[in-house]
Amino acid sequence: MRVAVASGKGGTGKTTVATNLAWVAAQAEKSVVYLDCDVEEPNGQIFLKPIADWRKPVTVAVPRVDPIACDFCGQCGEICQFSAIVCVGQKVLVFPELCHSCGGCDLVCPLSAITEVPRGIATVMAGHTGSLRYFQGLLNIAEGMSPPVIRAVKAEAPEAELVIVDAPPGTACPVLEAVRGCDHVLLVTEPTPFGLHDLELALETVQSLEIPCEVVINRAGLNGSATEEFCRRKGIEVVAEFPDSRRVAEAYSRGELASEGDPEIRDLFRSLLTHIEDST
Amino acid sequence: MKQLVVISGKGGTGKTSLVASFASLAERAVLADCDVDAADLHLVVQSSLVSRNDFWGGKRALIDSDRCTDCGICEDLCRFDAIISDSSTFSVDPIACEGCGVCAWFCAEDAIDLVNTIDGEWYLSETRLGPMVHARLKAAGENSGKLVSLLRTEAREAAKKRNIDLVIIDGAPGIGCPVIASITGADLVLVVTEPTLSGLHDLERVIRLTKHFEASAMIVVNRYDINEKIAMQAEKHAQKLGAGLVGRVRYDPAVTQAQIQGLSVVEHSSNGAAADITEVWENLQRAFDEEELYVSEA
Numbered sequence: 001m002r003v004a005v006a007s008g009k010g011g012t013g014k015t016t017v018a019t020n021l022a023w024v025a026a027q028a029e030k031s032v033v034y035l036d037c038d039v040e041e042p043n044g045q046i047f048l049k050p051i052a053d054w055r056k057p058v059t060v061a062v063p064r065v066d067p068i069a070c071d072f073c074g075q076c077g078e079i080c081q082f083s084a085i086v087c088v089g090q091k092v093l094v095f096p097e098l099c100h101s102c103g104g105c106d107l108v109c110p111l112s113a114i115t116e117v118p119r120g121i122a123t124v125m126a127g128h129t130g131s132l133r134y135f136q137g138l139l140n141i142a143e144g145m146s147p148p149v150i151r152a153v154k155a156e157a158p159e160a161e162l163v164i165v166d167a168p169p170g171t172a173c174p175v176l177e178a179v180r181g182c183d184h185v186l187l188v189t190e191p192t193p194f195g196l197h198d199l200e201l202a203l204e205t206v207q208s209l210e211i212p213c214e215v216v217i218n219r220a221g222l223n224g225s226a227t228e229e230f231c232r233r234k235g236i237e238v239v240a241e242f243p244d245s246r247r248v249a250e251a252y253s254r255g256e257l258a259s260e261g262d263p264e265i266r267d268l269f270r271s272l273l274t275h276i277e278d279s280t
Numbered sequence: 281m282k283q284l285v286v287i288s289g290k291g292g293t294g295k296t297s298l299v300a301s302f303a304s305l306a307e308r309a310v311l312a313d314c315d316v317d318a319a320d321l322h323l324v325v326q327s328s329l330v331s332r333n334d335f336w337g338g339k340r341a342l343i344d345s346d347r348c349t350d351c352g353i354c355e356d357l358c359r360f361d362a363i364i365s366d367s368s369t370f371s372v373d374p375i376a377c378e379g380c381g382v383c384a385w386f387c388a389e390d391a392i393d394l395v396n397t398i399d400g401e402w403y404l405s406e407t408r409l410g411p412m413v414h415a416r417l418k419a420a421g422e423n424s425g426k427l428v429s430l431l432r433t434e435a436r437e438a439a440k441k442r443n444i445d446l447v448i449i450d451g452a453p454g455i456g457c458p459v460i461a462s463i464t465g466a467d468l469v470l471v472v473t474e475p476t477l478s479g480l481h482d483l484e485r486v487i488r489l490t491k492h493f494e495a496s497a498m499i500v501v502n503r504y505d506i507n508e509k510i511a512m513q514a515e516k517h518a519q520k521l522g523a524g525l526v527g528r529v530r531y532d533p534a535v536t537q538a539q540i541q542g543l544s545v546v547e548h549s550s551n552g553a554a555a556d557i558t559e560v561w562e563n564l565q566r567a568f569d570e571e572e573l574y575v576s577e578a
Contacts, residue, residue: 008318010291010453015478040454041289041485043478081339081381081394102359102380141485142492144425144457169291169453170317172417172424176375193539194296198318204419208375223540246506246531253507255477 001280002163004182004211008202010169012190013218013242014038016252018166019047020259021276024269025162026132033160037178038168039122039137039149046255050127050134058137058152059118060145062096063105069113076105076114097144122149124156133158147177154181171198171205179206183280185213186239191220191227199227203234212279216272219244240272281439282568283432283447285314285466285495289482291453293472294502297535298557299450300324300544303409305561309446311407312435313414314428314462316400321450324544327405327412335415335430337399337423339379341372347391354383354392378422399423402431404438409544411438425457432462455489463490468567469497471523475504475511483514487521497523498567500560503531526567527560529553 005018015038022034036044063076063085074087084098085105096119106114121143127134135157137149146168157163167178179185185206189199199215206213215231220241231238242248248258248265259266284302286295296313299321303311313321341362343354348370355363355370362376363383372383374397384392399422402415413434415427435447451462463469469490473483483499490497499518504511515525532553538545546554 007291009320010288010293010318012292038454040456040459041478041482043290043481046477046481079381079385081379100378100380102378102382103357104380104382104385107357107382108385139455141455141488142460144460146454146456171419171421172317172458173422174456175317192536193323193542194320197320197323201318201419208419222536249506252478253474253476253510 001161001184002165002182003184003186003276004165004167004179005186005188006167006175006179006202006206007169007188008171008198009189009195012188012195014169014188015043015047015166016218016258017186017188017216018164019044020257020265020269021273022048022132022164023257023259024266024273026130028273029131030162031131031160033133033157033163034135035153035157035163035165036136037150037153037165039139039146039153040168042136042138044136044166045134047257048129048132048134050129052125052127054126056124057120058122058124058149059120060099060148061101061103061116062099062119063094063114064117065092065094066113066115069111071111073110075108075110079104079108121145122152124152126156133160146174150174150177171201175202175205176209179211180209182211184276185211186216187213188216188218189227190218191223196227196230200230203236214239217241239275240268242268281436281445281447283449283466284564285449285451285462285469286472287451287459287462287469287486288453288472289455289486290474290479293474293479294535295472296320296324296450297539297545298472298500299448300409301546301557302448302561304544304546305558306446306448308444309410309448310435310439310444311410311412312431312447312449313412314431314449314458315452316415316417316424316427316431316458317452319414319416321412322405322414324539324542325407325409325412326542327407327414330404330406333402334398335400335402335427336396337421337426338397339381339394340374340377340397341379341381341383342393342395343370343372344391344393345369347389349389351388353386353388357382357386400427402427402434404434410444411442413438425461428458428461455485459489460493463495464493466495467571468564469495470526470564471497471499472502473499473514474502475507475514477510480510480514480517483518484521487518487523491522496571498526499523500526500529502529504528505530526563527556529556529560
């Protein structure tokens with residue numbers, strides 16, 4: 001079973017929910033795989049502390065032009081919708097960071113002067129902590145496109161009783177890529193106006209993929225019951241509420257798993273795990 | 281005209297709360313909410329809409345079923361698995377389609393068009409804190425970087441028209457395309473961080489990003505008293521990477537209360553976090569002045 005943990009708004013507790021859920025599942029001797037798909041800023045390792053045992057670069061294909069074979073006909077520039085390859089006079093310029101690797105320039109070149117070469121944009125790392133397998137993508141700095149990296153992380157992951165996908169914040173293409181193909185989505189929110197507004201947006205994104213989803217409220221008790229009312233109206237179940245606690249925030253700041261040191265929090269995560277298992 | 285961009289690396293560190301407060305403290309500024317995936321600034325500033333505009337983000341392929349002969353070449357060539365073949369009909373999955381146009385180019389029957397698509401809306405609004413440009417990307421919308429660039433251009437236009445010389449930009453979390461689009465060409469990037477190990481990790485990456493694009497960056501540590509040891513570590517580390525400290529803001533439940541009441545923190549109260557934010561703002565003014573001096577000397 002693949003469960004994605006997503007949120008819309010950043011900093012609501014995705015990684016906290018994902019890592020604690022993975023940890024209680026591993027404690028219960030289930031086979032667990034954790035995929036950190038927040039490849040711009042992966043933080044799962046801070047809490048799960050895996051021992052790295054494998055690494056692989058993520059590459060995308062970009063064109064390389066053979067200046068001797070090229071007769072500067074300009075068709076490569078015409079087909080490219082992203083201005084990643086441009087023919088100016090007797091010169092072909094390639095802008096690799098704009099390239100979407102569609103292969104169009106290579107296909108269209110009548111002289112076969114274009115070959116595709118790999119360009120590294122990120123690293124996928126794997127590790128283990130006890131019986132838990134950990135995978136993360138790490139986007140190179142100044143690279144803009146995370147979806148290919150998220151795809152690479154998901155492609156490397158083995159099957160397991162529980163696969164947890166820690167998704168990036170937001171509602172755009174990276175989230176979509178992380179959540180796609182999952183059986184279940186947990187949307188983590190906080191009961192503030194920002195949290196509620198972004199929950200609504202995230203819900204739209206998840207529902208566009210027709211994946212069943214449920215809500216986890218973090219820092220519950222901050223502000224009335226607007227979030228619960230919203231979920232009731234939308235027919236979405238609130239499956240867990242974690243209290244707003246300075247103690248939890250401090251443990252988080254030190255990179256500690258709340259479930260490990262706090263039996264109450266551990267019980268909450270255990271029942272969340274049971275709920276997820278029962279509902280699929 | 282000066283452009284101040286507020287970003288964070290890690291989400292939820294308090295970008296929007298700071299931006300709303302800065303807008304209250306600045307006498308005149310144009311606001312640009314460039315966190316286009318999850319724009320929240322309008323919730324604090326209660327905007328009234330001046331104009332609503334379509335955002336033409338990218339292109340998508342569209343198959344004309346009357347002309348399609350089901351040859352399947354498009355499906356073979358598409359690298360994004362965006363062509364759906366259903367027994368004998370072919371169609372395009374608009375979510376998977378990147379708009380590269382390879383299918384349209386190579387379709388022997390000329391049955392595929394590349395059409396412009398609306399990926400969201402952008403707005404110009406009036407708020408009690410000044411004019412604001414903001415946007416809403418469609419669910420699963422594409423081209424958020426392009427939308428950010430558009431918003432920044434519109435914000436500068438609005439500022440020029442009204443003779444305002446400051447644009448305050450609320451950026452997105454992360455280090456991806458919308459963030460890159462929000463920092464290029466900015467006069468000053470303020471990175472908001474929190475004193476947690478996650479915050480520290482993300483801070484380093486986002487500062488490196490600003491350095492890559494040769495932007496001047498400074499940091500503010502929000503909720504610094506959650507862990508003062510890590511706060512100091514973050515400040516030292518940022519300094520080493522070339523981003524000085526503008527100030528610290530204490531943990532204060534009033535920040536959430538202000539948000540609930542639809543106020544900026546400095547409108548809500550004058551002590552606690554509000555006092556810290558005011559000091560941060562004054563330090564930012566000084567940083568801007570020094571920058572100016574530096575530029576004029578050079």
